[in-house]
Amino acid sequence: MASLASIPQTQLFSNNPITNSKQLSSFRKISSISLIRRNPSNNFGSMVLDKVEIPNMTLKAAVTTSAEVKKGFVEEMRSVAMKLHTKEQAPREGEKVAKGPEEKSPAKWDPTIEGYLKFLVDSKLVYDTMERIVQEAPVPYYAEFKNTGLERSQKLAKDLEWFKEQGHSIPEPSDPGVTYANYLEDLAQKDPQAFICHFYNVYFAHSAGGRMIGRKVAEKILNKKELEFYKWDGDLSQLLQNVREKLNKVAENWTREEKNHCLEETEKSFECSGKILRLIFT
Numbered sequence: 696m697a698s699l700a701s702i703p704q705t706q707l708f709s710n711n712p713i714t715n716s717k718q719l720s721s722f723r724k725i726s727s728i729s730l731i732r733r734n735p736s737n738n739f740g741s742m743v744l745d746k747v748e749i750p751n752m753t754l755k756a757a758v759t760t761s762a763e764v765k766k767g768f769v770e771e772m773r774s775v776a777m778k779l780h781t782k783e784q785a786p787r788e789g790e791k792v793a794k795g796p797e798e799k800s801p802a803k804w805d806p807t808i809e810g811y812l813k814f815l816v817d818s819k820l821v822y823d824t825m826e827r828i829v830q831e832a833p834v835p836y837y838a839e840f841k842n843t844g845l846e847r848s849q850k851l852a853k854d855l856e857w858f859k860e861q862g863h864s865i866p867e868p869s870d871p872g873v874t875y876a877n878y879l880e881d882l883a884q885k886d887p888q889a890f891i892c893h894f895y896n897v898y899f900a901h902s903a904g905g906r907m908i909g910r911k912v913a914e915k916i917l918n919k920k921e922l923e924f925y926k927w928d929g930d931l932s933q934l935l936q937n938v939r940e941k942l943n944k945v946a947e948n949w950t951r952e953e954k955n956h957c958l959e960e961t962e963k964s965f966e967c968s969g970k971i972l973r974l975i976f977t
């Protein structure tokens with residue numbers, strides 16, 4: 696069990712402690728201790744500004760680095776997401792041990808055209824849903840994320856058209872995509888912080904691991920053809936940076952509890968996307 700003494704002072708009194716999503720899930724389950732958080736501009740002890748509940752079993756790993764805090768909330772979301780990767784997916788930052796086949800390196804997958812088409816169709820349903828929600832903006836700040844240049848729905852429509860021209864039949868969306876799309880619809884109305892977590896993970900995962908997957912699958916079954924799904928109009932790193940800034944701006948208005956709730960949703964996002972990824976080789 697971690698003790699307060701084992702935590703470097705810089706982390707212990709970080710202005711913005713977070714937990715990874717596993718630890719966050721245990722927030723409600725594990726008896727917790729209270730950690731006094733100080734504002735760096737005040738002397739500790741002279742002004743106590745906040746109290747953060749940290750489960751005592753996971754205290755050390757639960758606290759973020761000050762570098763992540765300085766970079767803004769996206770860095771916190773990224774940190775939680777990277778820890779949920781397996782070593783095979785992201786060797787530098789992944790921490791999980793691969794269990795399901797979709798958690799192994801895409802280099803080891805045996806994709807089929809049929810499976811890949813199911814993946815593309817279900818992915819399209821998820822992007823259609825996400826992009827419609829952002830357009831309708833049931834929560835006003837979703838409108839910040841209209842026309843970011845990261846949208847994938849039309850690109851996927853072109854790819855499916857290409858497969859059709861090649862003589863393949865396009866399947867109907869299957870359970871993983873339909874379930875995820877319905878879940879997003881529901882969250883968008885009821886739980887904006889959780890919805891934003893999915894928004895971040897869906898678009899940023901695709902720009903990172905998603906592209907790696909696209910390359911591997913194309914090498915194995917598409918004669919290296921690069922699909923539109925993996926192309927962006929404009930400079931991708933600039934588009935991503937613009938969205939990071941908007942996400943940081945939106946999250947500035949959230950309480951620490953709302954931020955933690957958003958981070959806590961990351962695990963669900965991996966679960967939903969993992970089920971869709973699995974279609975590639977089933």
Ligand code: HEM
Pocket residue numbers: 773776777780783784785786787788797798799800801895896897899900902903904905907908935964965968969972
């Ligand atoms: C086989 C599956 C996957 C592979 C191979 C993979 C691999 C990677 C790699 C190599 C990175 C880049 C790390 C770096 O910056 O150096 C990354 C980033 C990331 N991945 Fe994954 N990933 C996979 C699945 C997922 C899933 C299911 C999600 C969540 C739904 C996800 C979310 C993210 C996020 C949010 C980032 C950070 C992107 C950024 O900082 O711009 N990944 N992934």
